[in-house]
Amino acid sequence: MHHYVRKGSQVLRKRGYRLTPQRHMILSVIQDAGEHLQVDEIARRVQAHNPNVSLSTIYRTLELLQKLGLIRTAHLPGDQPYYEAVSEDAHHHHLVCRHCHQTIHLDMDLLGSLHEQLQQAYGFHDVTLDLLASGCCPSCQQHFAQESQEHLPH
């Protein structure tokens, strides 16, 4: 954890940005989460430590941290975007329930050498792979058992 916090601070300073308590706090929250967070959850956690941190600052900081490559947006089902820490050893894929949004993390090297194959085949650089597997989780299958595919209008 502190490994990343320190790294994040260094990156900020090296790029000429100021290391404010707010930025430090927001980055720590995301790096310590171990999962993807939405803006409102990030705000909740940050404001638990310092209630004065404004949403504006959170949005502006998320954009900055993303530009610096410290965090990234996870494109998952749902209306609001998710954010997660970028780290060499912790990239992963997602298996998400379409109904309750329960999420299971899948191993990063599930896709083997696809990475390099795509880079070579299309000439893209810095390719990152995000596999989104969406389905109906076991517990939701019960709730939706009857009204599944071939049923009641409206």
Place this chain on the structure above:
Amino acid sequence: MHHYVRKGSQVLRKRGYRLTPQRHMILSVIQDAGEHLQVDEIARRVQAHNPNVSLSTIYRTLELLQKLGLIRTAHLPGDQPYYEAVSEDAHHHHLVCRHCHQTIHLDMDLLGSLHEQLQQAYGFHDVTLDLLASGCCPSCQQHFAQESQEHLPH
């Protein structure tokens, strides 16, 4: 093309929904597009045929068509969601440029048997796989050549 249009109409009727010109038009636009479209682009194309179709109707119809399984949301980079037609023989994955959002469609069976593996391993049903490969496309690599990773603050 007309194959899907007919199919879509049938599905609507069978499920007890009315087949209005608006719904027909919106579904046709998406099915004929051959790529994923954002709401504003769908509106543009629909309104090119009938300027009176309102955005409300488009939003409501998109939700309906999704519920009926005729279209789906593609979770791609960008603020607004993309929609694309669902068809047995045309599912695909995306290789998107992070900068210009240029998109290349990848073959659906790029991922082999991963599909079944996940269903069995985690007990999820109706699993669909969406691979999102993001990178920097050849043309953007030129523009960003100098100011890439280690540069100018702000």
Place this chain on the structure above:
DNA sequence: GTCGGTGCAAAGCCTTTGCAAAAGC
């Protein structure tokens, strides 16, 4: 002490909702 960063409030934008009129079936 400077200049970048923050907080607050207002503005923006996309999306959803309420309701009367229109139109499938």
Place this chain on the structure above:
DNA sequence: GCTTTTGCAAAGGCTTTGCACCGAC
């Protein structure tokens, strides 16, 4: 003709922006 669907306008909710004050360096 009955009930769903539409169009319009208003409301909502998340995100961005303007600006004066604050604070990191």
